Amino acid sequence: MADVSISANIRSEFGKGASRRLRAQELVPGVIYGHGADPVHVTLPGYDLMMALKTPNVLISLDVEGKKELVIPKAVQREAIRGFLVHIDLLTVKKGEKVSVEVPVHTEGELAPGQLVLEHSLNALPVEAEATHIPESVTVSIEGLNAGDSVLAKDVKLPKGVTLDVEDDTTVLQVLAAQAEEPAEGEAEGESAE
Secondary structure, three states, X not given: OOOEEEEEEEOOOOOHHHHHHHHHOOEEEEEEEOOOOOOEEEEEEHHHHHHHXXXXXXXXXXXXXXXXXXXXEEXXXXXXXXXXXXXXXXXXXXXXXXXXXXXXXEEEOOOOOOOEEEXXXXXXXXXXXXXXXXOXXXXXXXXXXXXOOEEEHXXXXXXXXXXXXXXXXXXXXXXXXXXXXXXXXXXXXXXXXX
């Protein structure tokens, strides 16, 4: 996992008005937490942060006015309609430290022939991994699965050093038989009259 470098500045103004002024300047207000230290309120460049957040669980090398810190995003708030960044909470991490994160689940392969539907019970799998070695995603093979089959958390192959942060028997994916809709009575009569 490649880390991303971003510069940040300490923030001294707080409240809705101050946050709006920052966002008008394409800056994002944020807070850095972790390791028993007092929270540090910062501003980050909006575009750089948005590009960094395209990678799930990105490791960010943050330069806060000359002081370097490794952080991962913990909570990201976005504007509901346009999706721009409103606020971010960052968690300080150290090399070798384990963190709990959710890793996206991707599938590969084809289901068995027939009308089957794949249901994702978990779109992201909770895992514990070293902060500097968080996997971008995990891949699950669905090759040949039939209706009624499921993939449990313990069946997901995890990279070395990554452990589950959820019960082993938690369902990640399941295969369901597609249910055909019966035509309404009026539609069936109208078709036969033609």
